[in-house]
Amino acid sequence: MRYEKNMLTSEIYCELRKNVKWFERPKTDVEKIIDNSIYTITVFDEDLPVGMGRLIGDGVYFVIVDVVVKPDYQKKGIGRNIVNMITDYVRCECKAGSSYTVQLIAEQGKEGFYEKLGFKNIPNEFCGSGMLKVIHK
Numbered sequence: 001m002r003y004e005k006n007m008l009t010s011e012i013y014c015e016l017r018k019n020v021k022w023f024e025r026p027k028t029d030v031e032k033i034i035d036n037s038i039y040t041i042t043v044f045d046e047d048l049p050v051g052m053g054r055l056i057g058d059g060v061y062f063v064i065v066d067v068v069v070k071p072d073y074q075k076k077g078i079g080r081n082i083v084n085m086i087t088d089y090v091r092c093e094c095k096a097g098s099s100y101t102v103q104l105i106a107e108q109g110k111e112g113f114y115e116k117l118g119f120k121n122i123p124n125e126f127c128g129s130g131m132l133k134v135i136h137k
């Protein structure tokens with residue numbers, strides 16, 4: 001398995017999302033998504049893309065999005081490696097004396113996957129609920 005940094009393309013992004021039955025995004029949105037990612041991981045089995053994850057943010061607050069492993073390749077540690085590589089990137093970026101935050105929204109039923117990787121459920125004793133507003137046109 002090969003883990004490539006910043007090699008995610010629109011085609012791979014769309015194909016992997018299709019593999020896990022996520023909705024299709026308009027082409028112009030996909031181009032924006034690829035151009036504005038801070039850091040991406042794409043996983044290949046030889047030449048076949050089998051997983052991805054993306055990091056977005058402002059350099060201090062980060063969000064992990066689009067973590068996908070192709071169904072036949074799930075439960076082999078690939079998702080864990082993707083998320084760990086992304087959080088390692090943030091750890092390297094974080095300056096001494098600073099604290100940077102990595103947030104994400106787990107799909108329903110995927111909370112346990114992220115908990116194993118050190119993410120804390122919210123709300124908790126330190127934070128209120130995460131909140132979300134989706135704008136449709």
Ligand SMILES: CC(C)(COP(=O)(O)OP(=O)(O)OC[C@H]1O[C@@H](n2cnc3c(N)ncnc32)[C@H](O)[C@@H]1OP(=O)(O)O)[C@@H](O)C(=O)NCCC(=O)NCCS
Nearest residue numbers: 067068069074075076077078079080106107109110112113
């Ligand atoms: C969620 C997903 C990325 C996990 O990837 P994966 O490669 O199958 O996960 P891994 O094999 O790396 O699992 C790492 C650990 O998390 C556990 N885990 C995986 N999925 C889990 C789940 N849904 N709930 C609880 N634990 C889970 C594994 O058992 C493993 O535990 P271990 O370290 O004790 O062995 C993958 O199932 C997927 O792509 N799902 C569809 C898309 C999706 O929902 N993505 C998440 C968006 S928030």
